[in-house]
Amino acid sequence: MKNLVILGAGTAGTMMANKLYRDLNRKIWNITIIDKDEIHYYQPGFLFIPFGIYQPEDVVRTKAEFLPKGVNFIIGDIARIEGEKNQVLLKGGRTLPYDILIIATGANVVPEETPGLTGSLWHKDIFDFYTYEGATHLAKKLENWEGGKLVINLAETLIKCPVAPLEFAFLADAYFTEKGTRSKVEISYVTPLSGAFTKPKATKMLSALLEEKQIHVVPDFYLQEVDNHRKVLISYDQKEVPFDLLVTIPVNKGVDMIAASNLGDEDGLNFVPTDKQTLQSKKFENVFVIGDATNVPASKAGSVAHFEGEILLENILSYINNLPLEAKFDGHANCFIETGYGKAALIDFNYETEPLAGKFPWPVVGPMGLLKVNRANHFGKLAFKWIYWHILLTGKSLPVSSHMSMAGKEIEKKKSV
Amino acid sequence: METLVMNNGKVDVNEEGYLKNPAQWTPELGHEIAKEVNIELTDRHFEVLNWLRAKQAEGVALSIRKVGNSGLVDIKEFYQLFPGGPLKISSKIAGIPKPVSCI
Numbered sequence: 049m050k051n052l053v054i055l056g057a058g059t060a061g062t063m064m065a066n067k068l069y070r071d072l073n074r075k076i077w078n079i080t081i082i083d084k085d086e087i088h089y090y091q092p093g094f095l096f097i098p099f100g101i102y103q104p105e106d107v108v109r110t111k112a113e114f115l116p117k118g119v120n121f122i123i124g125d126i127a128r129i130e131g132e133k134n135q136v137l138l139k140g141g142r143t144l145p146y147d148i149l150i151i152a153t154g155a156n157v158v159p160e161e162t163p164g165l166t167g168s169l170w171h172k173d174i175f176d177f178y179t180y181e182g183a184t185h186l187a188k189k190l191e192n193w194e195g196g197k198l199v200i201n202l203a204e205t206l207i208k209c210p211v212a213p214l215e216f217a218f219l220a221d222a223y224f225t226e227k228g229t230r231s232k233v234e235i236s237y238v239t240p241l242s243g244a245f246t247k248p249k250a251t252k253m254l255s256a257l258l259e260e261k262q263i264h265v266v267p268d269f270y271l272q273e274v275d276n277h278r279k280v281l282i283s284y285d286q287k288e289v290p291f292d293l294l295v296t297i298p299v300n301k302g303v304d305m306i307a308a309s310n311l312g313d314e315d316g317l318n319f320v321p322t323d324k325q326t327l328q329s330k331k332f333e334n335v336f337v338i339g340d341a342t343n344v345p346a347s348k349a350g351s352v353a354h355f356e357g358e359i360l361l362e363n364i365l366s367y368i369n370n371l372p373l374e375a376k377f378d379g380h381a382n383c384f385i386e387t388g389y390g391k392a393a394l395i396d397f398n399y400e401t402e403p404l405a406g407k408f409p410w411p412v413v414g415p416m417g418l419l420k421v422n423r424a425n426h427f428g429k430l431a432f433k434w435i436y437w438h439i440l441l442t443g444k445s446l447p448v449s450s451h452m453s454m455a456g457k458e459i460e461k462k463k464s465v
Numbered sequence: 466m467e468t469l470v471m472n473n474g475k476v477d478v479n480e481e482g483y484l485k486n487p488a489q490w491t492p493e494l495g496h497e498i499a500k501e502v503n504i505e506l507t508d509r510h511f512e513v514l515n516w517l518r519a520k521q522a523e524g525v526a527l528s529i530r531k532v533g534n535s536g537l538v539d540i541k542e543f544y545q546l547f548p549g550g551p552l553k554i555s556s557k558i559a560g561i562p563k564p565v566s567c568i
């Protein structure tokens with residue numbers, strides 16, 4: 049028998065376990081998946097918890113219920129990968145040999161990276177919403193908060209679901225408006241990038257939303273530390289932003305086990321150097337990487353993991369059959385952007401093509417609109433929860449191609465000279 | 466397609482002045498772009514610019530923290546070399562795409 053081992057039973061790992069269990073010869077291949085805990089969180093749902101749109105129980109299931117019965121599921125802490133010996137070491141001493149390894153250990157928020165972020169105000173006036181704990185604590189805080197300066201700050205640009213902070217700002221505007229306290233709340237969006245929108249078409253189509261919702265943008269602000277005593281954010285070039293309530297999007301990192309295995313990028317953020325097209329690790333040819341754990345320049349999002357999954361399956365089958373890895377990931381991502389009041393926008397893009405306006409998934413009929421704010425997109429976002437549990441995790445295909453399609457997208461005609 | 470006329474010829478740039486093709490970059494072009502943002506490039510600047518170009522060519526997503534953890538410069542020095550928005554400005558001078566989010 050041969051062993052295929054998957055590290056991490058989150059979105060990407062669970063999906064790969066299902067796909068491989070279906071497509072590998074079970075007389076030859078043993079599939080094992082390892083994770084440190086039993087709970088599967090629906091991470092896209094964290095955004096809705098602070099506003100009471102989802103209740104905490106809406107986002108919690110067990111990992112086991114989404115894994116095929118024939119896959120070995122081990123709950124345990126991974127100590128390190130020994131790539132030269134083709135084995136994984138668990139804490140406690142157990143060794144798991146592999147013929148093929150898939151790293152799907154994801155990314156986590158690490159507020160401890162920023163001085164002062166987890167100081168005396170942590171979970172009192174400073175919250176994140178990228179964890180179950182952060183989102184549920186924040187929900188309680190917002191319920192009783194009377195108003196003041198609400199600051200949404202991105203500590204770093206390489207974060208999971210890069211549109212979520214902006215969605216948070218839009219939903220906060222709607223939440224306080226419906227509550228009747230909007231006039232007492234100042235909303236600021238403080239980002240290290242050059243603006244809340246950075247791509248030309250998205251800027252053109254969507255930046256009016258910020259003015260309409262009175263969200264004040266502070267660009268080019270790279271957070272150095274938080275002064276808990278004075279309640280201010282301080283940037284590396286000594287700019288300051290005061291807050292009463294800070295919603296932080298902390299620095300994201302891969303898991304520490306990656307560094308312990310000497311598999312991380314030299315920058316210490318624990319993301320694994322990965323071929324951006326084949327998804328093979330750059331260090332070992334029998335190690336593949338998927339989802340948030342890679343260092344590829346694609347968004348860290350569930351849709352990306354899904355599109356990568358189809359490519360990775362093909363490449364692993366080629367690898368087993370000693371064929372060249374011909375499937376190429378194009379960076380395809382597809383994300384809803386909640387804008388409040390039962391509406392949302394939708395974007396679809398890849399490594400090369402910025403989000404464009406148009407219809408999705410079918411030209412002309414849509415029914416969803418790209419870079420447009422409408423109700424159909426919002427229902428798409430809500431329906432995605434069902435799709436996530438029933439189609440995405442189980443490794444089935446969506447009626448959307450892995451490679452981004454230009455069908456339905458509006459392309460500007462080149463000006464003739 | 467917009468073009469930028471530099472002393473050694475024409476290069477293609479986008480509406481914000483970022484090179485469309487990193488391969489068209491030369492150190493001389495770096496000097497020209499830097500002048501527009503009032504930076505006089507030193508060897509130290511070039512160490513950072515070359516690192517950024519190498520990482521970009523490898524297909525790596527870049528961030529200020531990555532540069533700060535590179536072992537080359539810390540974030541403070543990165544700000545001193547390229548004041549205001551260090552990654553945004555250094556990327557422009559290095560002839561690589563502007564650091565962006567997905568929208």
